Amino acid sequence: MNKNLELADRGFGYILVAPTFIIILAVILFPITFAIVSSFFDYTLINKSFNNFIGIENYINSLKNERLINSILVTFFFVILVVFFEFILGFFIALLLNSINKFKTVYYFILLLPLLINPIVVGLIWRMFLHPQLGILNFLLSLFGIGEVNWLGDPHMAFTTIIFVDIWHQVSFMIILLLAGLSAIPKEPYEAAKTDGANIIDCFLHITLPYMRPVIVITVLIRLIFAIKTYDLIYIMTKGGPGDSTDLISYYIYRSAFISLNLGEAAAMSSILLLIIIIITIPLFRYMDRLD
Amino acid sequence: MKKIVVENLSKKYQKNIEAVKKINFAIDEQDFFVLLGPSGCGKSTTLRLIGGLETASNGKIYLDNKDITNLDPKDRDLAIVFQNYALYPHMNVKKNLSFSLRLKKFSKNYINSKIDEVSKLLKIEDILERKPSELSGGQRQRVALGRALVRNPKAFLLDEPLSNLDARLRALMRTELIQIQKRLKATFIYVTHDQVEAMTMASKICIMNKGHILQIGSPDTIYNKPNCVFVANFLANPINNILKSDITVKENGIILKIFNKRINRNHLNFKLNHNQIFFSIRPEHIYLEERSDTLLIESKIEVVENLGHENILCVKFNSTNDSLYLRTDTTYKYKSGENINIYIDLKKMLYFDSKTEKILGE
Numbered sequence: 073m074n075k076n077l078e079l080a081d082r083g084f085g086y087i088l089v090a091p092t093f094i095i096i097l098a099v100i101l102f103p104i105t106f107a108i109v110s111s112f113f114d115y116t117l118i119n120k121s122f123n124n125f126i127g128i129e130n131y132i133n134s135l136k137n138e139r140l141i142n143s144i145l146v147t148f149f150f151v152i153l154v155v156f157f158e159f160i161l162g163f164f165i166a167l168l169l170n171s172i173n174k175f176k177t178v179y180y181f182i183l184l185l186p187l188l189i190n191p192i193v194v195g196l197i198w199r200m201f202l203h204p205q206l207g208i209l210n211f212l213l214s215l216f217g218i219g220e221v222n223w224l225g226d227p228h229m230a231f232t233t234i235i236f237v238d239i240w241h242q243v244s245f246m247i248i249l250l251l252a253g254l255s256a257i258p259k260e261p262y263e264a265a266k267t268d269g270a271n272i273i274d275c276f277l278h279i280t281l282p283y284m285r286p287v288i289v290i291t292v293l294i295r296l297i298f299a300i301k302t303y304d305l306i307y308i309m310t311k312g313g314p315g316d317s318t319d320l321i322s323y324y325i326y327r328s329a330f331i332s333l334n335l336g337e338a339a340a341m342s343s344i345l346l347l348i349i350i351i352i353t354i355p356l357f358r359y360m361d362r363l364d
Numbered sequence: 365m366k367k368i369v370v371e372n373l374s375k376k377y378q379k380n381i382e383a384v385k386k387i388n389f390a391i392d393e394q395d396f397f398v399l400l401g402p403s404g405c406g407k408s409t410t411l412r413l414i415g416g417l418e419t420a421s422n423g424k425i426y427l428d429n430k431d432i433t434n435l436d437p438k439d440r441d442l443a444i445v446f447q448n449y450a451l452y453p454h455m456n457v458k459k460n461l462s463f464s465l466r467l468k469k470f471s472k473n474y475i476n477s478k479i480d481e482v483s484k485l486l487k488i489e490d491i492l493e494r495k496p497s498e499l500s501g502g503q504r505q506r507v508a509l510g511r512a513l514v515r516n517p518k519a520f521l522l523d524e525p526l527s528n529l530d531a532r533l534r535a536l537m538r539t540e541l542i543q544i545q546k547r548l549k550a551t552f553i554y555v556t557h558d559q560v561e562a563m564t565m566a567s568k569i570c571i572m573n574k575g576h577i578l579q580i581g582s583p584d585t586i587y588n589k590p591n592c593v594f595v596a597n598f599l600a601n602p603i604n605n606i607l608k609s610d611i612t613v614k615e616n617g618i619i620l621k622i623f624n625k626r627i628n629r630n631h632l633n634f635k636l637n638h639n640q641i642f643f644s645i646r647p648e649h650i651y652l653e654e655r656s657d658t659l660l661i662e663s664k665i666e667v668v669e670n671l672g673h674e675n676i677l678c679v680k681f682n683s684t685n686d687s688l689y690l691r692t693d694t695t696y697k698y699k700s701g702e703n704i705n706i707y708i709d710l711k712k713m714l715y716f717d718s719k720t721e722k723i724l725g726e
Contacts, residue, residue: 260450263417268464268511269438278463282454 111339130340143324151299162246170254183244195308198237227317253287293356366390367551373423383409385575398566399555406575407555415444415521443512447524449504451496458492482510502533519551593721596644605688606644634724642716649712650690658707665702
């Protein structure tokens with residue numbers, strides 16, 4: 073191509089990209105930069121100024137803070153348990169549903185329902201279900217002679233309950249993605265394997281799993297990242313309590329920023345969280361690169 | 365002894381779609397048995413029934429005199445080669461080949477010697493470490509075949525194995541498949557819609573249409589003595605001429621009215637209760653010069669198809685609208701619109717009942 077023409081072409085390309093770039097700049101790059109910059113200042117909602125540069129003091133303070141360490145641990149166990157059970161349960165249900173050909177639209181619709189409900193609403197509904205005196209769950213248990221359970225009031229119980237509610241809300245996400253993956257597997261390799269002498273377990277290990285690997289990796293990683301960010305459920309159901317037993321990191325950061333009003337430290341913690349999520353995301357991007 | 369016997373085999377899907385309707389055939393040891401028919405005729409279903417991938421609604425399948433109708437595919441000891449190869453994408457060629465042997469826990473030495481043997485036979489020694497996605501269509505086809513060969517099954521079931529290859533490769537693989545089948549003295553059941561494949565490879569052809577078997581026989585028999593209009597039509601390259609004609613049946617012979625000409629065929633004697641028949645005349649039995657027992661027709665060339673080694677002429681008879689196909693050599697360049705005299709070989713004509721479409725005079 074003519075050199076001048078090529079330059080003009082490139083210039084035109086930049087013009088076309090510019091609007092998108094400006095929007096991304098305004099809604100993503102600016103807030104992130106603002107947060108990172110303010111994490112190096114003594115920036116509070118009472119004193120909103122960039123006058124006091126304090127270096128990495130916010131980082132040191134927050135990492136020294138036992139409550140942050142606690143919420144990192146709580147988040148870690150929450151994420152591991154939630155993703156593990158959602159995956160196992162989701163994969164199992166997806167495998168079952170994949171062999172059913174009738175009423176596909178019906179069960180797809182039913183599966184989608186929890187995902188369509190706003191997490192705030194999910195939290196409210198479950199808070200009502202789980203109410204020690206008025207909730208339906210304790211009423212049903214009382215029919216079997218089981219005494220009142222304090223689902224959200226007992227520190228150990230609250231953590232388990234939150235995990236259960238999150239699984240209830242999010243397992244459909246796993247099922248739907250894994251089901252889509254399963255239904256995309258061609259049937260011929262199974263037929264070939266059957267004539268080759270494979271039983272159901274051989275077929276699962278040698279065909280289903282290898283075919284599903286990319287879907288599994290991506291689904292689990294996406295779910296992992298979303299689980300780390302869990303916030304609304306905690307806000308509605310426990311506010312991090314009782315004590316700090318359900319104090320997930322996103323909620324803790326929210327409290328630092330908007331209850332303790334220490335925006336600088338909250339920004340520092342957000343940056344740490346961002347770094348953690350980036351570290352987890354890298355393998356995902358590497359893996360997706362390798363798929364092409 | 366018959367290798368595979370199929371008795372009154374039927375397959376009904378939901379909504380009462382009957383893919384295979386009470387079919388019967390027997391396959392000898394070392395037969396190259398080709399199931400031939402248009403798409404949707406039930407040939408693939410028949411193969412899948414034999415292989416155990418579909419369950420029969422009715423009827424029996426015997427392998428070496430043993431009833432295998434309700435056995436699991438893995439217990440039938442039959443190998444299937446699929447049209448789209450169905451290789452295991454995450455395994456390399458070697459693992460693909462050895463999968464069945466590894467499942468059956470054969471010794472490593474045996475597996476390796478078997479892979480050696482088969483990969484030499486199929487000339488795939490160089491690609492054993494590659495994944496299916498790194499192979500060409502032809503190579504994938506070979507691996508799929510190899511996966512069947514390593515098992516020494518009682519018979520091979522091949523479902524349109526060559527239809528995804530290009531024309532040249534298909535011709536080469538045809539020859540190779542014939543050689544492999546002869547060398548292994550194996551029994552092949554081969555499904556295809558391609559009549560060239562059927563003619564060149566089969567020891568027996570079984571023609572199916574709409575779930576029924578129409579005719580079973582050697583390629584020669586089926587080509588020269590089709591038992592109905594469908595078979596005469598289907599097994600033809602490029603096309604068989606099949607036309608309607610009025611007929612008068614007399615005590616000693618028949619009178620046909622072909623292209624407005626009356627023809628007496630005294631030796632023929634048909635039993636008919638109406639006065640119309642179909643007759644077929646293959647393109648190679650229409651000549652450009654007079655021979656004994658031919659019928660002259662004045663016609664006009666409509667289309668000339670140049671195939672390089674021969675021409676296919678489509679000609680139209682002047683006073684009716686019937687068109688005929690014939691083959692000529694390429695020495696004279698015919699042009700469309702040109703008038704031409706053609707001679708139909710009356711000895712080679714076949715006659716079919718216009719109502720039942722079955723052959724007459726057999």
